[in-house]
Amino acid sequence: MVTLSRIYTRTGDQGTTALGDFSRTSKNDPRLIAYADTDEANAALGLAVTLGGLPADVQACLQRVQNDLFDVGADLCNPLAATYEYPPLRVKQQWIDELERDCDTFNEDLPALRSFILPGGTPGSAYLHLARTVTRRAERGAWAAIEMYGTQPAADGETAQEAQRPGGVNPLTATYLNRLSDLLFILGRAANQDAGGDVLWQPGGGRPTESTDSQE
Structure with missing residues (x-):
């Protein structure tokens, strides 16, 4: 159970923040950036669910995803360790x-899709495409954290707080975000099907093409 009795703490006023294992790191740490972008993706999904006028089955799916994204953020903020006093939330292949x-x-x-599509059409589709692009950024952030910290736990017998080498990042966080961006693309398309279908990209903006042998 989480109890938030006071929102401001002043503990981050020097540019650091606490991770899930209570160690502190820079607010520019790639690990922190990854879970901050995941939080932003969740907020974008909140717009889609609240304002998008989406069907009930899509809303139910997205509300499950919103809960998952909190867990993805919890995973990203908690370095991998060989042992834990309290096992943290971790993304699972099942998700x-x-x-x-x-x-x-x-x-x-x-x-069948035979062209690239533009974000837009219905409000629901536009919000879903916004959430999709933020999710892609969160995925890139997760891979940046993985590149820096790897995917291995801290040294055997040490918790992440005790280890000289910070623990790694669960790679399933990045995989989850990748699949979620695919789903949001599909749902963005689905949201437009009863309102005229996909908004298709027109190369050159639909402008007439100039002849290659035209003379000035």
Whole structure:
């Protein structure tokens, strides 16, 4: 159970913040950036759920995802360790499998896509595409943290707080964010199907093409 009795703490006024294992790090740490972007993706999904006018089955799916994203952030903020006093939340392969099943389910009735599409159409689709792009950024942040810290726990017998080498990052966090961005693309398409379909990209903005042998 989480109890938040006071929101401001003043503990970050020197440019550092606490990770999930109570160690402190710079607010520019790639690990922190990854879970901050994950939080932003969740906020963007909140707009889609609240204002997008999406069908009930899509809303139910997204509300599950919003809970998952909190867990993704909890995972990213907690360095991997060989042992824990209290085992932290970790992303599981099952969650990624659920996203892939959702992709298959919602993509089944969509027409074949033969062009790139533009974000827009209905409010729901626009919000979903916004959430998709933020999720892609969060994924890049997760990979940046993985590149810096690796995917291995702190040294055997040491907690992450005790280790000289910070523990790594669970790679399933990045995989989850990747699959989620795929799902949001599909849902963005689905949200437009009853309102005229996809908004298709027109190369050159639909402008007439100039002849290659035209004379000035």
